[in-house]
Amino acid sequence: MKEITYVQAIAEALAEELERDEKVFCIGEDIQTGTFGATAGLVKKFGPDRIMDTPISETAIAGAAVGSAMTGYRPVADFMFADFMYIAFDEILCKAAKWRFMHEGTQQIPVVFMAAMGGYLGLGAEHSQSPVSYYMHTPGIKVVVPSTPYDAKGLMKSAIRDNNAVVYLYHKALLGSTGEIPEEEYLVPLGQADIKREGKDVTLVATGMQVQFALNIAEQMKDKVSIEIIDPRSLEPLDIDTIVKSVEKTGRAVVVDEDTSRCGAACEISMQIVEKAFDYLDAPVQRVAAKNYPIPPGAMEKFVLPQPQDIIDAVEAVMG
Amino acid sequence: MKLEKDDLILLYRNMVRTRKLDELTIKGLQEGKVLSFYHSGQGSEGLAVGSAACLRKDDYLWGHHRGHGIGYLIGKGLDGKAFLAEHYGKVTGSCLGISGFHFAEPEYGALGAAGTIGSQFPISLGWGLAAKKTGKQQVVLACFGDGGSNRGTLHEAFNLAAVWKLPIVWLCDNNGMAQYTPIKDTYPKDDIADLAGGYNMPGVVVDGMDIMAVYEAVEAAVDRARAGGGPSLIEAKTARYRSHSEGSPDVSHTVTRSEAEIAELKKRDPIETFKIKLLKQGVLTEEMVDQINKEADEEIIETEKFSLDSPPPEPSILNKLIYAE
Numbered sequence: 001m002k003e004i005t006y007v008q009a010i011a012e013a014l015a016e017e018l019e020r021d022e023k024v025f026c027i028g029e030d031i032q033t034g035t036f037g038a039t040a041g042l043v044k045k046f047g048p049d050r051i052m053d054t055p056i057s058e059t060a061i062a063g064a065a066v067g068s069a070m071t072g073y074r075p076v077a078d079f080m081f082a083d084f085m086y087i088a089f090d091e092i093l094c095k096a097a098k099w100r101f102m103h104e105g106t107q108q109i110p111v112v113f114m115a116a117m118g119g120y121l122g123l124g125a126e127h128s129q130s131p132v133s134y135y136m137h138t139p140g141i142k143v144v145v146p147s148t149p150y151d152a153k154g155l156m157k158s159a160i161r162d163n164n165a166v167v168y169l170y171h172k173a174l175l176g177s178t179g180e181i182p183e184e185e186y187l188v189p190l191g192q193a194d195i196k197r198e199g200k201d202v203t204l205v206a207t208g209m210q211v212q213f214a215l216n217i218a219e220q221m222k223d224k225v226s227i228e229i230i231d232p233r234s235l236e237p238l239d240i241d242t243i244v245k246s247v248e249k250t251g252r253a254v255v256v257d258e259d260t261s262r263c264g265a266a267c268e269i270s271m272q273i274v275e276k277a278f279d280y281l282d283a284p285v286q287r288v289a290a291k292n293y294p295i296p297p298g299a300m301e302k303f304v305l306p307q308p309q310d311i312i313d314a315v316e317a318v319m320g
Numbered sequence: 321m322k323l324e325k326d327d328l329i330l331l332y333r334n335m336v337r338t339r340k341l342d343e344l345t346i347k348g349l350q351e352g353k354v355l356s357f358y359h360s361g362q363g364s365e366g367l368a369v370g371s372a373a374c375l376r377k378d379d380y381l382w383g384h385h386r387g388h389g390i391g392y393l394i395g396k397g398l399d400g401k402a403f404l405a406e407h408y409g410k411v412t413g414s415c416l417g418i419s420g421f422h423f424a425e426p427e428y429g430a431l432g433a434a435g436t437i438g439s440q441f442p443i444s445l446g447w448g449l450a451a452k453k454t455g456k457q458q459v460v461l462a463c464f465g466d467g468g469s470n471r472g473t474l475h476e477a478f479n480l481a482a483v484w485k486l487p488i489v490w491l492c493d494n495n496g497m498a499q500y501t502p503i504k505d506t507y508p509k510d511d512i513a514d515l516a517g518g519y520n521m522p523g524v525v526v527d528g529m530d531i532m533a534v535y536e537a538v539e540a541a542v543d544r545a546r547a548g549g550g551p552s553l554i555e556a557k558t559a560r561y562r563s564h565s566e567g568s569p570d571v572s573h574t575v576t577r578s579e580a581e582i583a584e585l586k587k588r589d590p591i592e593t594f595k596i597k598l599l600k601q602g603v604l605t606e607e608m609v610d611q612i613n614k615e616a617d618e619e620i621i622e623t624e625k626f627s628l629d630s631p632p633p634e635p636s637i638l639n640k641l642i643y644a645e
Contacts, residue, residue, distance in 0.1 A: 060480045063441065105642075
């Protein structure tokens, strides 16, 4: 095992897959330097034809990736901020997500759309969003959100090897966080949740930055309540079975999501718990997510984004 | 490439086949057999057949949405069976009857077509990037209309295709009408081809009703792209004989286009003018014209029967289509 940062883990995954398969290439704005460091240094080894800097042209980046993926390439399109992906939603949500289905299930579109998401850095409404729900909502596209360096590397490698379009959203506030990963190659499969902490009183479902909040809270509250933390890691495909199994054991569920509350991932997961595990519930499911406002910059953001105290309150509410 | 007598006859034959298939598809829609929409391509047959004749089978093609691109595919060697069956929602269609009028024919390089006008620019860019990376001298023929030229995606893709010198021929079918809105109210100049200068690529205007003019312009651009010279823009001035889509009003803003106006457009008909030219040159005789029409009519009967006799897809296929293993 070795210690590595979250952002280094992403870079390592990209380097390994670029090395392994010559059909893999990266494309995006300023990726040779890399705004967040996830693609930094790759150009030195793989050259500018495989680490392609582009102008500010999100639809062209997405189109270049989707179009070339249709012919057998495995592009990783980097959008820098997750917020910028909205500009290319036609290419992402219509073409990449629908064209396999529309084209008799024979067309493969093995493309990864990566971007940094998330708040807690005070960057304001158009640089802080965690837009997971749009992808989770759209049939035909997968979405992953790593919370640790181990998952960041293993999920990226699986995303690149997947024969479908995968949105890979990594959290800006976790870039420098550290964790252990194996020296040897490994993959983290899509659609397999990870129990980040075992417990018996409450099932707490969280992704990305919220997993880190949850781990701290579980430790802090351990004398009062035993919290089981489930990180789905991919929201589509969603490993609902692991979540349901946990709820059958604990009888209580809190679902945490950094995205806007209304129609968000927490909303969907909570409903699935209600549909599949209602008879096991001893209390109503609690949802913790961003309030239904744009995210203000600076200190004001804490009134919109979910805070650790909100998670504590939700745990106490289900405990009664 | 100099076209021989047989090549010229084939161009004429393919335009006739395209027109008759268009008429059949309109009939199918009126009879309730065609799903969703049909956007007739009558008036653009010369552009479709003439430009596609310049392509190899492995070249990528994003056909124009007029006629749902079938003229381009007929020009590339496909017949109308899978096209009509797809429009009928039958399992023998191009995409199992699941795609409808936004089908693909990957064997003919037509990897997809879209419901969102202007999306051909970024995706064709991707095909062009792949063609350049792969190095097999494939080119992309990416068609759009005067309406599509208004999208911002045009700029992003024109710009990057030129910067990267991609083998793309951008082909504009300018029939002067975007659904109900005339081009004079959507574009400030006479020629869309003038955009090319801003991207340091050649831009030419051709008479899109003259199949030979189309062929020559597209051939030059295809040759240039294949040789690594980068993208070109061709604007073909065509005409739209019918309404935007079958059953919708044929209006410019709110004013119905007059019969006299349409009759004027039809004087430039690409099939009729080419026929007269070939008869004069002695390439065609009246007997040959009759024979070509007769064969095309027989093909239409067979095409319709094939579609009518085919079953619709089973709902159980839906889950197999959504994700690859």
